[in-house]
Amino acid sequence: MKRIVTATVINQSGVLNRITGLMTKRQFNIESITVGHTETEGVSKMTFVVNVDGDGKIEQLIKQLNKQIDVLKVSDITDQAIVVRELALIKVISNAQIRSEISGIIEPFRASIIDVSRESITVQVTGDSEKIEAIIDLLRPYGIKEMVRTGITAFPRGSQKSVTDIKQFSILN
Structure with missing residues (x-):
């Protein structure tokens, strides 16, 4: 099942590598990634499309991403009006x-x-x-x-x- 996950992060060297490394370690298949600056200086937004098996795995991913020091906010926006x-x-x-x-x-x-x-x-x-x-x-x-x-x-x-x-x-x- 495809899920759309956004992560608001502090724009520092290595953030993308740490987050994709976490996803790889947890065996999430990343279908696409986009990253760009936000309206706040020094803050970027990442959008991931990931394939997951069941709701439990997506909750696990969100919890793991939220533990990252450079991550400010993580959301699964798949079921929202987007x-x-x-x-x-x-x-x-x-x-x-x-x-x-x-x-x-x-x-x-x-x-x-x-x-x-x-x-x-x-x-x-x-x-x-x-x-x-x-x-x-x-x-x-x-x-x-x-x-x-x-x-x-x-x-x-x-x-x-x-x-x-x-x-x-x-x-x-």
Whole structure:
């Protein structure tokens, strides 16, 4: 089962190594990691997607991470209302004749062409993993020369109302 775990940490040398080392030692499979600065100077946020077997193991991971000296806060945000984004750069084999065709394919995804050469174009797309997979599937027949993905970055939405609450509210108003 995939879980999304965030860790707010003091931005110091070796923090990422210690945390991933702990996960490796405890045999957690890390599917993706993103790390970046937060609104607070000297503090970073890490987002991990991990595969775990059962709720007990995720609780164990959170407890172990919270024991780390550089860790300020750890949360499993999987079951919360969250904002999730991933970035992909996809270099597609392309000539002048099919560029407009590819442009038409990527437009509904709000993707953009960020580089053009004689033999290829590079597409940038952001969104959830399903959106990224969908555009990759559509571009694959043209020939994907190269591709990189960031892994997901996520945090809880401003409001934690459930989808049912939101639907009921919109029906009443």
